[in-house]
Amino acid sequence: MxxxxxxxxxxxxxxxxxxxxxxxxxxxxxxxxxxxxxxxxxxxxxxxxxxxxxxxxxxxxxxxxxxxxxxxxxxxxxxxxxxxxxxxxxxxxxxxxxxxxxxxxxxxxxxxxxxxxxxxxxxxxxxxxxxxRLPVYFSVLAMILGVAPxxxxxxxxxxxxxxxxxxxxxxxxxxxxxxxxxxxxxxxxxxxxxxxSPGGLRPAFGSMAVLLAHRAFTGYTLSLGLAAGAMFVYIGASSYVFQDGYGLSSVQYGLVFAVNAGAMLVASASFGLAARRIALPALLTGYLAIAALGALALTVQAVLAPTLAGTWLCLAVTLFGVGGVFPAATTITQSIGHARAGAASALSGAAAYLFGALAAPLSGTTVGAMAWVMLASMMLAVLALMLARPWRPVAERSFA
The missing domain is CATH 1.20.1250.20 (MFS general substrate transporter like domains)
Structure with a gap:
């Protein structure tokens, strides 16, 4: 260690x-x-x-x-x-x-x-x-990432x-x-x-290859990136959905956006406390399940009878889950790659913004299009978590 x-x-x-x-x-x-x-x-x-x-x-x-x-x-x-x-x-x-x-x-x-x-x-x-102590501190950084956008x-x-x-x-x-x-x-x-570690570009990029060869690290990193993709879809489509689709003013939309961001903040803050009593992989699994269920509910209500209240509530639930996924997955990946903290941080951070950049153009302008893309992203995040096998203790063990 x-x-x-x-x-x-x-x-x-x-x-x-x-x-x-x-x-x-x-x-x-x-x-x-x-x-x-x-x-x-x-x-x-x-x-x-x-x-x-x-x-x-x-x-x-x-x-x-x-x-x-x-x-x-x-x-x-x-x-x-x-x-x-x-x-x-x-x-x-x-x-x-x-x-x-x-x-x-x-x-x-x-x-x-x-x-x-x-x-x-x-x-x-x-x-x-x-x-x-890392879960507490990463929850603070996650709250900042939630407020800044x-x-x-x-x-x-x-x-x-x-x-x-x-x-x-x-x-x-x-x-x-x-x-x-x-x-x-x-x-x-x-x-x-x-x-x-020895300097130079070759060893530097080699360290990323070593991390990606670690099954748990790759699974958790993909889960983080795909959950971020769902969030970027929401950011890209929500103004059209709430202002053009539901007729809200810019001020009213700002309120919706702020409340949903507040849900992410609550999740990030609660993670720091919950991590003291619950194993990190189990905690991540719980947050990811909440986000996936929220996206599923959003899709179902979009197909059946989309309403302003239903869309808002489902998005708040989804973003609460995503708000917990960020600090949980970051803490785990940094713990696994503790000896290569820079490379581990690079891969998890790049995954979040890369999947976000790829998913945002697919967000569409309707609640249905937004819901389906968010659901697909969250389902892929769940599959990635299965790749990490969070039920195995090795998932949190770092290596030199």
């Missing part, structure tokens, strides 16, 4: 890691309220504007897959500091772009840089605290209304500078040289 690094100020460290975790999901959708103005100013159609978001997600996946494994050999701070500095610089660059292709390229690079904070926050957490469009709407879409990227640049300062002061190197 790998030792952990002594932490002098755990509260400060957790606060900074929370900031590092929040910035990437904020950067995904803060500028969405400015899409119409952005398209007019850059003479770009809707597909080109949407491509700028997809480019960021692709960069986020690619960056995690490179930065996470490399940090196992080079250390965390050596990549975290330049990564956060690059995010601040590239955010400012996005604010200055004059054409849609340049913005798409800038967003891809911005996503690569944002990946540093996202992937290394989980790795630092794994390095720094005993495994028995809700706050993003709300904050972005205020900024766009006051100063235009470019101001969103200036704000992100300022957040990047704050993140850089906080990291410099509050995040010590958590992986001393004695615990690092």
């Amino acid at each position: 790998a030792e952990t690094t002594a932490v002098r100020r755990p509260t400060l460290l957790l606060a900074v890691l929370g900031l590092l975790t929040a910035v990437a999901p904020l950067a995904i959708d803060m500028y969405v309220p400015g899409f119409p103005d952005l398209g007019r100013e850059l003479a770009a159609g809707e597909p080109a504007v949407q491509l700028s978001m997809s480019a960021f997600l692709i960069g986020l996946v690619a960056g995690q897959l490179v930065i996470g494994p490399l940090s196992d050999g080079l250390g965390r701070r050596r990549l975290l500091l330049p990564g956060t500095a690059a995010f601040a610089l590239l955010s400012a660059g996005c604010a200055l772009m004059t054409t849609a292709p340049l913005l798409v390229a800038g967003r891809f690079l911005q996503g690569c840089a944002a990946a540093a904070g996202l992937v290394l926050a989980r790795a630092v957490l794994t390095d720094s605290f005993p495994r028995a 809700v706050l993003g469009p709300l904050l972005g709407g205020v900024i766009v209304a006051a100063s235009g879409w470019r101001a969103v990227f200036w704000v992100l640049s300022a957040l990047g500078l704050a993140m850089l300062a906080a990291t410099w002061l509050g995040v010590p190197e958590s992986l001393p040289p004695a615990r690092r």
